Amino acid sequence: MDIQQIRNATLKIVYQGKTFLIDPWLCGKGSLGSFEDIPGKPYMIPDPVKMEIAMPIYGLPRTPQEILDGVDYYIVTHIHPDHIDIAADGTVGQPLDKSIPVFVQNEQDAAIFEKSGFQDVQVLSKSPLTLDGLTLQHMPARHGTIVPCGDAMGVLFQSADEPTLYVAGDTVWYPEVENTLKTYRPDVVALNACAAETVENGRLIMGDEDVACVAKTVPQSQLLLTHLDNVAHASLTRYTLRSRLMARGVDHYIMPDDGEWVSF
Secondary structure, eight states: OEEEEEETTEEEEEETTEEEEESOOOOOTTTTBOGGGSTTOOOOOSOGGGGGOOBSSSOOSSOHHHHHTTOOEEEOSOOOTTTSOBOTTSOBOTTSOTTSOEEESSHHHHHHHHHTTOSOEEEOOSSOEEETTEEEEEEEOOOOSSSOSSOOEEEEEEOTTSOOEEEOOSOOSOHHHHHHHHHHOOSEEEEEOSOOEETTTEEOSOOHHHHHHHHHHOTTSEEEEESOSSOTTOSOOHHHHHHHHHHTTOOOEEOOOTTOEEEO
């Protein structure tokens, strides 16, 4: 299994000979704008200075064409603007090849992809889906500590010939994540871990304490830390997360740079 960290939660995963692109956020540096730019300012973040930082904070490490090259399947864990490109008319995935199959979390997201012209949209089930010698499975997620800011999902990859991979997605540590870890004992766990936060929803994804909970629950698993350094509402950077994990005694993780490949 080979995984390339693209940017934020965007991962390119080669698994059982097939290439999956997870949460393909491919727009240019700063093109999403800032939280201040959203009409009506429906989201507030704890640091008012960061309200004015345009996102993505960094550009892509490769051209969109290079990132999309060889992709067999897309997986979009949820439709938020830091996980999939969203146009002004509400359609999504403008740079993507719309003939390539895309897996989504529910019928509502499927309808948006179909409206956007995608030809093969499938809702990922909570029962294993067999696909080219591997299985994919929808895993539960909670996208906020106070009030979740919409639905999201994790994804479990399994194959007799590959390590079991759990992409937790946009979630905080909560009993369903713990249950997933204890049930499937994944070899590799990808965690979105910048502790992004809004005033209304609380912390939206994992921070260092959550990562430490995962590490304690599955000490045999290799942790891949992602969703870092590209959104303004992040409370942690790669730099600060490393120091906090050191203080917590967590050391069995990989935190790849944008564009970096890792193999398992």
